[in-house]
Amino acid sequence: MIEVLRAGQCDLAMDQGRPGWGAFGVPAGGAADPFALAAANRLVGNDEAAAGLEIALKGPGLRFPLGGIVALTGARFAATRSGGAAVGWNEPLFLAAGETLNLERAEAGCRCWLAVRGGLALPRLMGSRSTFLPAAFGGYQGRVLRAGDVLASGASPGGMRLLRARPPSSERDMPLRVVAGPQARQFDAAGLLAFFAGNYRVGAASDRRGLRLSGPAVTHARAELPSQGVLPGAVQVPPDGQPIILGWDGPVTGGYPVIAGVIAADMLKLAQLRPGDAVRFSTIDLERARSLAAAGQWEIEERA
Amino acid sequence: MGPYIMEKFRSGQSHIRPAWRWISERGLLVMTGDETLARYEALLTLNRPEVEDIIPADGSLFVVFRRGETISADLRAALAGSVERMSVVTGALHEIAVEYGGAAGPDLPALAEQACMDEATYVNSHAAVEYVVAFLGFQPGFPYLRGLPRALHAPRRASPRLRVAAGSVAIGGAFTGIYSASGPGGWQIIGHAAAVMFDPQRDVPALLMAGDRVRFVPR
Numbered sequence: 001m002i003e004v005l006r007a008g009q010c011d012l013a014m015d016q017g018r019p020g021w022g023a024f025g026v027p028a029g030g031a032a033d034p035f036a037l038a039a040a041n042r043l044v045g046n047d048e049a050a051a052g053l054e055i056a057l058k059g060p061g062l063r064f065p066l067g068g069i070v071a072l073t074g075a076r077f078a079a080t081r082s083g084g085a086a087v088g089w090n091e092p093l094f095l096a097a098g099e100t101l102n103l104e105r106a107e108a109g110c111r112c113w114l115a116v117r118g119g120l121a122l123p124r125l126m127g128s129r130s131t132f133l134p135a136a137f138g139g140y141q142g143r144v145l146r147a148g149d150v151l152a153s154g155a156s157p158g159g160m161r162l163l164r165a166r167p168p169s170s171e172r173d174m175p176l177r178v179v180a181g182p183q184a185r186q187f188d189a190a191g192l193l194a195f196f197a198g199n200y201r202v203g204a205a206s207d208r209r210g211l212r213l214s215g216p217a218v219t220h221a222r223a224e225l226p227s228q229g230v231l232p233g234a235v236q237v238p239p240d241g242q243p244i245i246l247g248w249d250g251p252v253t254g255g256y257p258v259i260a261g262v263i264a265a266d267m268l269k270l271a272q273l274r275p276g277d278a279v280r281f282s283t284i285d286l287e288r289a290r291s292l293a294a295a296g297q298w299e300i301e302e303r304a
Numbered sequence: 305m306g307p308y309i310m311e312k313f314r315s316g317q318s319h320i321r322p323a324w325r326w327i328s329e330r331g332l333l334v335m336t337g338d339e340t341l342a343r344y345e346a347l348l349t350l351n352r353p354e355v356e357d358i359i360p361a362d363g364s365l366f367v368v369f370r371r372g373e374t375i376s377a378d379l380r381a382a383l384a385g386s387v388e389r390m391s392v393v394t395g396a397l398h399e400i401a402v403e404y405g406g407a408a409g410p411d412l413p414a415l416a417e418q419a420c421m422d423e424a425t426y427v428n429s430h431a432a433v434e435y436v437v438a439f440l441g442f443q444p445g446f447p448y449l450r451g452l453p454r455a456l457h458a459p460r461r462a463s464p465r466l467r468v469a470a471g472s473v474a475i476g477g478a479f480t481g482i483y484s485a486s487g488p489g490g491w492q493i494i495g496h497a498a499a500v501m502f503d504p505q506r507d508v509p510a511l512l513m514a515g516d517r518v519r520f521v522p523r
Contacts, residue, residue, distance in 0.1 A: 022359035022368065023344075024510045025440040025484075025502075125504045135444045135485050137504040182325030182333045227441055227448065229359035229366020231331045253361045253441030261328030264371055289329040293372035 001068075002116065004149040006061035008103060010207075013120050013139035013151070014113075015051040018128035022229065022252045029138075029249050030130045032111055032208065032271035036073040036167070039298035040115035043071035043092050045160035050119030051129035053145075056111050057274060059103020060145060067097040068153065069117040073165060073298075075109030075272055090165040091303070109272035117160075118153035134209060134249055166299040168268075175280040176245075176266050179289055181235065182228070183220075183257035191219040191241075195259060200243065200279040208249040211270065213279055217241030220257055227253040233262035233270065235281075245270065265295035324383070330356075332367045332375065334383055340365060340438075341515050342387045352379050360439040360514050362448065395437065395516035400482070400497050402431070402473050402520045408496035411461075415475065415492055419455050427522055429453050430494065435480065435518040445484035445502025445510040449518055452480045464490035471497045473520070484510075495520075 004011075014037060017030020031037035031054055038048035059077050064070075072079075072089050079087035080102045087093065087101065089112075095101065106112070122129040122140060131139025140151060187195070200215035218241045230236070234246045236256040245262060246254070247270070262270060263284060273279065323335040336343045344360045347367070354373035359366040369375070404427045405412040416426040435449035442448075458475050465488065468474070472483040474491035483489060484501035497520075501511050512518065 019356045019368070021444075021509075022357040022366070023440060023514060025442065025444040025446055026509070028357070028368075126509060132444075134487070135502070135504075179326060179328055181327055226362035226364070227439070228333055228361045228364050229331070229368075231327060231366070231368055233328050234331070251442055252359050253366075253439065258327055261326070261331065263328055264330050286326060286329050290372075290374055293329075 001064065001066050001153060002151040003063040003065060004060055004145050004147055004151075005063050005100065007144065007146050008055055008060035009058040010056040011060050011145040012054045012131040012133070013051050013122055013129060013145075014054040014131060015129045016049050017130050017248075018126050018138075021126055025252055026126065026132070026135070027232070027249055027252050029132050029208075030128065031113060032248050033074060033113070033268050033296070035268070035296040035298055037113040037115065039090070039165040039167075039300065040071045040073040040113045041119070042300050043073075043090070043163050043165055044069045044115050044117040045157050046115060046117065046119050047157070050115065050154070051122055051139075052113055052115040052120060054111060054113055055103060056106075058105050059112070061100060061102045063098070063100045064095045065098060067095050067099060069094055069160070070101070071115050071165075072112055073115075073167070074112035075106045077106050077112055078104035090167065092160075092162065106274070110274040111271050116153045118156045121152040121154040132249060162303040163300050164303045166301065168296050168298060174269070175282040176269060177263050177284040177289070178235065178260035178281050179263060179284060179286055181258035181260045183225070184259055186257050187218065187220045187237075187259055191259075194218050194241075195243070196281055196283070198280070202273050202275050202277045202279060204275045206247075206273075206275055208247045210247045210250050211245040211273060211279075213243045213245065215242070218243060218259060220259075225255060225257060227255045228258075230254045230258060231261075233264070233267050234258045235260045235262065263289040263292065265289070265292040268296045327366075329374070330369045330371065332369070334365045334367065335363065336365050337363050339387050343383075344514065346387050347379075347382065350379070350382055352376060354379070359441075361441060362438060395513065397434075397517045397519065398512060399519050399521050400499050401523050402495040402497050403523050404430075404473075404495035409473070409494040411474075411492035412494045415456070415458050415494060418458065421455070426456070427494075429456055430480065431520045431522050433519075437512045437514050437516045437518065438479070439514050440510055440512070442481075443484045443487065443502070444504075445512070446481055447501070447512045447518070448479045448481055450479065452478055456480075458492050460490040461492060464488050468493060469496065471499070471501070473497055
């Protein structure tokens with residue numbers, strides 16, 4: 001059981017998402033870094049598909065009236081727990097009854113994931129316990145956590161081994177790698193040059209629906225086209241030329257030209273970008289992008 | 305980035321059939337034109353394990369592959385092959401009651417004027433047609449309805465409204481649609497329907513599915 005003493009900036013119940021509902025207008029959503037949440041779940045003995053919390057930029061204050069075992073993965077946040085013991089990342093944390101966990105600001109990056117032994121006991125909607133904020137359903141009452149919320153955890157799974165998780169090697173400062181998008185040919189040389197040579201900033205209005213970039217305008221021939229299917233990582237260019245990278249809760253169809261698509265392996269970097277961060281793009285071909293599909297997998301090892 | 309690299313980026317897709325375009329290595333856009341719904345049905349029936357999702361849209365299908373998977377020879381053949389257009393089962397017919405105009409349809413007077421009609425004629429034109437759900441998008445359960453009479457086509461508003469009520473019946477370009485949730489929106493609003501377009505608790509969450517038919521009934 002978790003009591004929310006103080007809400008963070010955007011604390012959301014998430015699991016591995018609800019793929020397969022695109023034709024209903026519902027994106028797959030789920031944890032922005034599904035591998036990080038899966039690793040946190042394994043550390044507390046859960047199935048990888050269990051629901052946990054996705055915490056962005058500034059974390060919540062949580063109390064565990066019955067104690068429990070939790071694990072944190074992803075970006076490191078300034079964090080304290082009652083008694084002053086260190087809050088480790090990538091390992092199980094054993095909390096006594098009544099203990100609190102206080103997450104402050106992210107030290108670097110944007111998002112971390114918290115798994116609790118037993119998983120968050122939430123109803124499944126359309127096959128998932130993930131919050132989908134744009135339509136206010138799923139997760140905990142379809143919304144961000146607030147002070148006073150109480151989240152139950154499920155039955156504890158069987159035995160538990162003492163594990164440690166090792167994140168995939170991080171390349172946070174590398175450019176985002178993209179493949180050519182379906183409308184790449186509509187962009188003239190000046191537009192492409194701006195896009196690939198430009199330094200962009202993540203705008204303040206960015207969220208799980210999309211990252212709005214500001215920087216050199218990407219010029220193009222046509223402003224709107226028939227609605228087409230899109231997916232997270234698609235880089236749309238609206239008439240003002242300022243690119244938008246679609247996020248995990250973005251629309252399933254869009255009418256702006258798509259210049260490029262961020263490869264699956266680099267969506268994990270996207271999960272850690274925060275407003276004000278710099279973004280650059282570089283190209284990669286489809287075959288190479290496919291060969292990187294396993295990037296993001298965590299190593300889980302026994303703790304000595 | 306040199307001119308050679310730039311040209312290579314732009315033409316990076318040219319070895320694929322012209323009608324196919326990748327968005328990232330996990331998303332393939334297939335230009336299906338008038339065959340969109342027939343091909344959608346055919347691909348659903350094929351039930352390929354590498355496919356995570358298929359999203360019909362305006363003259364195209366979007367195929368999402370599971371992470372680490374790519375297009376199989378079977379799927380490639382299915383996309384390249386012809387499709388039996390008659391195979392699409394005619395979708396269910398829904399009659400949806402609409403309160404046109406007034407506070408429920410603030411853009412109706414201006415749209416009627418642009419179309420050189422009085423409001424009653426405009427409403428009758430909108431309600432006289434049997435529409436087909438081309439696809440759902442924008443919001444969960446938001447139907448893009450094909451069949452809007454040409455005289456009723458109207459561009460989106462120059463500046464979108466910050467809040468459009470769920471149930472708003474609206475016009476955007478050549479489509480008419482029904483807002484399934486409250487939120488910002490740029491389509492021109494002509495009326496309101498009480499029908500619940502989307503409910504994640506239902507077994508089938510969306511009221512309308514691609515291929516279904518819709519008739520509006522003025523109240």
